[in-house]
Amino acid sequence: xxxxxxxxxGRCRNCGTELAPNLLRCPGCHALVHAEQLQSLAQEASAxxxxxxxxxxxxxxxxALTLLPRDAPQxxxxxxxxxxxDRRLRTAPAPAAIARSPSSQRGWWASIGAAILLALSKLKFxxxxxTKLSTFFSMLAFFGVYWSIWGWxxxxxxxxxxxxxxMGHVFALRHYGIHxxxxxxxxxxxxxxRMKSYPPTxxxxxxxxxxxxxxxxxxxxxxxxxxxVTHESYWGALAHVTAVINLFNLIPVWQLDGARGIRSLSQxxxxxxxxxxxxxxxxxxxxxxxxxxxxxxxxCFRKTDAHGDWAALQLFAALILVxxxxxxxxxxxxxx
Numbered sequence: 001x002x003x004x005x006x007x008x009x010g011r012c013r014n015c016g017t018e019l020a021p022n023l024l025r026c027p028g029c030h031a032l033v034h035a036e037q038l039q040s041l042a043q044e045a046s047a048x049x050x051x052x053x054x055x056x057x058x059x060x061x062x063x064a065l066t067l068l069p070r071d072a073p074q075x076x077x078x079x080x081x082x083x084x085x086d087r088r089l090r091t092a093p094a095p096a097a098i099a100r101s102p103s104s105q106r107g108w109w110a111s112i113g114a115a116i117l118l119a120l121s122k123l124k125f126x127x128x129x130x131t132k133l134s135t136f137f138s139m140l141a142f143f144g145v146y147w148s149i150w151g152w153x154x155x156x157x158x159x160x161x162x163x164x165x166x167m168g169h170v171f172a173l174r175h176y177g178i179h180x181x182x183x184x185x186x187x188x189x190x191x192x193x194r195m196k197s198y199p200p201t202x203x204x205x206x207x208x209x210x211x212x213x214x215x216x217x218x219x220x221x222x223x224x225x226x227x228x229v230t231h232e233s234y235w236g237a238l239a240h241v242t243a244v245i246n247l248f249n250l251i252p253v254w255q256l257d258g259a260r261g262i263r264s265l266s267q268x269x270x271x272x273x274x275x276x277x278x279x280x281x282x283x284x285x286x287x288x289x290x291x292x293x294x295x296x297x298x299x300c301f302r303k304t305d306a307h308g309d310w311a312a313l314q315l316f317a318a319l320i321l322v323x324x325x326x327x328x329x330x331x332x333x334x335x336x
Contacts, residue, residue: 024069034067038074041067049085058085059177066197083201132182139163142185153234159185161219161242165249166191168215172208173199202264206312209260213319216246220326227329236329243326247288250319252295261316262299264309270300276317280324289324 011018013035017028024033032038045060061082068075139159146155166183173180173195181194199205220242227235252258262270274296281289 024067025072032068032072032074038064038067045081054085054089058082058089061085062177062197062200065200079200083203086201086203134184135182138185138191139183142187142191145187154238157223157234157238158241161216161223161238162191162245164219165212165216165246166193168211168213169193169208171215172211176204176208178208202306203309203312205260206262206264206309207315209257209263210312210315210319212257213246213249213261213323214315216242216249217319217322217326220246220323224326224329239326240329243323243329244286244288246319247286247292247323247327250316250323251288251291252299253291258292258295258316261312262296264306264312265304265316266306266308267300267304269308269310269313270296270304273313273316273320274300276320280320284324284328286324286327288327289320292320 012026012028012031012033014031015026015029017026019026019033025031026033041060041064045057045064048054048056048060061078065075065078065082068078142162143152143155143159146158149155150158162185163183170180170182170193173193176199178199179196183191183193185191199208220239223235223239223242226232227239249256250258250261252262262273265273274293277289277293277296280286281293
């Protein structure tokens with residue numbers, strides 16, 4: 001994906017006022033600092049949309065948003081176009097499947113090959129994060145702290161599952177053309193990533209927020225499968241802890257992933273999700289479901305402009321179900 005570098009003129013082209021770095025509007029004449037770049041981006045986005053290259057059009061409009069003040073009239077128009085493009089991309093039909101006859105298995109082999117390549121690409125992406133020195137050394141310090149508490153084996157699994165969770169966010173952000181840093185680990189707190197701009201639409205923000213628990217859920221499933229195969233308490237404990245941590249991140253409050261995950265949900269969708277959370281609590285009795293339910297009930301009565309996002313609702317609901325189930329994994333007699 002191409003990146004767009006901001007041009008930082010020293011003076012306003014209209015009135016000659018000296019401009020401080022990162023200003024988006026001239027303090028003298030109130031003209032847009034990046035007017036020429038914005039016009040170029042708009043032309044590129046329109047051309048890409050006409051040609052049917054929706055990802056390119058979306059990326060150009062998203063870049064344009066970073067060059068506009070939030071209160072600029074043009075920002076509202078561009079946000080609407082971004083939301084429209086995002087909706088069209090999510091509802092676009094999948095490419096036609098490879099034709100196959102009963103005597104030919106080329107289609108199946110192609111699908112299997114594509115799945116393998118996809119898995120390998122995700123593995124490569126995960127490894128790339130470890131090449132950042134800030135991530136590696138903060139991860140090492142995080143590991144050392146929990147080694148002293150739980151021992152090296154569990155501490156290693158713990159730090160890796162958190163790393164996978166954070167890389168889920170990074171992957172989703174980069175998918176939308178938003179630059180994000182590799183994770184930074186903070187003992188006693190967890191990990192965080194930094195991004196240069198915010199997802200411009202509630203739908204994109206919801207997907208970025210839920211991507212971390214989704215990848216974390218995948219890590220918990222792998223641990224649970226290892227527990228089923230080996231019957232080693234280590235894997236069972238790691239599956240349980242990983243599920244609880246990712247379930248905790250679905251609490252819809254502050255900067256936790258759940259608060260972002262419900263941004264695109266309508267009021268009725270939030271009420272439906274609340275019903276699922278209550279049902280899961282009665283079945284699994286997982287304590288983390290209580291704050292999720294209480295704060296979700298609060299959001300059910302808050303006014304929202306969201307029109308509804310069925311894909312985000314389905315993902316959020318699936319995460320609640322699977323993580324609640326995995327959190328019920330208990331390993332009797334385990335001492336961490």
